Amino acid sequence: MMRQSQPRDRGIPEATVARLPLYLRALNGMAERGIATVSSEDLAAAAGVNSAKLRKDLSHLGSYGTRGVGYDVEYLVYQISRELGLTQDWAVAIVGVGNLGRALANYGGFVSRGFRVAALLDADPEIVGDDIAGLNVEHIDELEAVIKRRGVSIVVLATPAAAAQELCDRVVAAGVTSILNFAPVVLSVPDTVDVRKVDLSIELQILAFHEQRKADRMSGGPLMAVDSQ
Amino acid sequence: MMRQSQPRDRGIPEATVARLPLYLRALNGMAERGIATVSSEDLAAAAGVNSAKLRKDLSHLGSYGTRGVGYDVEYLVYQISRELGLTQDWAVAIVGVGNLGRALANYGGFVSRGFRVAALLDADPEIVGDDIAGLNVEHIDELEAVIKRRGVSIVVLATPAAAAQELCDRVVAAGVTSILNFAPVVLSVPDTVDVRKVDLSIELQILAFHEQRKADRMSGGPLMAVDSQ
C-alpha cells in the first residue's frame, strides 16, 4: 500500500506547517537541556497544543517515533529542520530601515537558524550608508542588483504603506517569490508568490474586540442579555 | 422570525473578527477618497477576499447593506468600529523597550484609531528615564502600579524570551486580560486571558518551507515526481 522508503507526503497540511516551527523551538530547548527523548504528551505541552494533534502533525513527515518510548529529540530536530528547509541558509533582504526595519535587523532570534540578513535597503539618503547590525544600508535603487548578486530569496517589507506595493512589484519582478510584509496594505501579487502578513494594528483590534466582549459580559451580564432566550 | 431591532448576534465567528480590521482599513481609505457607497464586490477586492465571504461576514453584524446599491461607507465604518470596540480608546502598555519595543512605540499606525500608548516599561536602568515617542520609560517595578493608575487593559510584551513568562504572570495578576506577545515563547495563562502571538521567526520558517517546495518542483519537476499517479 504505502511506500516505506518514501514516507514524506508532499501534501503537508498548511496548519501543520504553521506548527512545525513551534515544535522545533520546543525541541531545541530540550536538546540544550540534554533531554534525549520526549513523548508526544510532553512535547505537546511544551508547544501548547493537543498531543493527538502533535502526533498527527509529525506523522505527516514520516514515522519518526518509537512506540512505548517517544521521539528522539535530536533526530526530530533534524527531520523538522529539513522539512522546513532550514538546513540550507536563506539570504533575507530587509526593505525599509525605519524603526521596525532596524529592530528586525538587530533581532537575533531569526538570524540564528537558517536565515541570514544579506541586505538592508532604504530610500532615505539620510539613512543610506549607515551601519546597522554590522550591515551597510544600501540605496533602494540597488534593489534588483542586490537581490540577484546575493541570491536573496526572501524579502521583508518594512516600509510605509504608501511605498509597499511598488516595492513589492519590483521585488517580484526581480524573481523573489517569498515576502514577509509588515506594511498595513493588502499586497497584490501573482499567485506564484507567497506573501505572509504581520499586522500589529490588526492584532490589537482583535484583542480589543474580545476585551470589549469581556467587559460587556461583566456589566450587562449573561442574565441580563437582551437576546438570551 | 428574526428580530429587526437587535440584529447583532453575539456569536461572531473568530475568522470574521480577524477580517473586520481589514475591511475597516479599506473603508477608511475609501472614505478619505470621498467614496460614499461601495458594493461587496469592490470592497472585497480592496480587502483581498472573496465577495461572498465579505457579505457573510458583514451579515453577522446586521443587515447594513441596501440591495441593488451596496453599503454606505461612513455607516459601515461606524458599525465595524463599534463592533471592534474602537469607539472607546484603549490604554496600551509596552513592556520591554528594546529595539522592537521602541519601534512599536514610534509606530504611528496603531495609535491612530482607538489605541493609545499609555506606558513604556523596562528593567534596564540604562533605558529607564529615556524619552521615547514623547513618553518616559518607567522601571518595571512600577508595572502593577502603572497598569492600575492608567487603566491599562492591553499589554504588549516585547521582552526577551527568558523574561516573558514572569512578566506575563505579573501582568495577568494585575488584572490585564489581553496580551499581544512578541517574545518567542508559548505563554501559559488562565483561559480568561486572551493572548495573541506575533512571531517573526515562525513566519520566516513558514516562508522557507514553501520556498523550498517551490525549488523542489523546479529541479525535480512535476513530471519526475515519484508519486504522480
Place this chain on the structure above:
DNA sequence: ACGACTTTGTGCGTCGGTTCACAAAGGGAT
C-alpha cells in the same frame, strides 16, 4: 520467553469556515 505497560499512529465523528448559486429586495427608468 512472556506478559504488563507505555506510547505511537490513525480511523472516524464533528465542527467551523469557505464558496457557489440563487431567491428576495430594493432602485431607477419608462
Place this chain on the structure above:
DNA sequence: ATCCCTTTGTGAACCGACGCACAAAGTCGT
C-alpha cells in the same frame, strides 16, 4: 405603476482541521 437591473443575504454542499479513543507496536522487567 410596472418591469428590469443590480446587489444583498443566505441555504446548502464542500473542505480542511480537530480531538477522541483505540488498536498496533515496541520496551522493560522478571
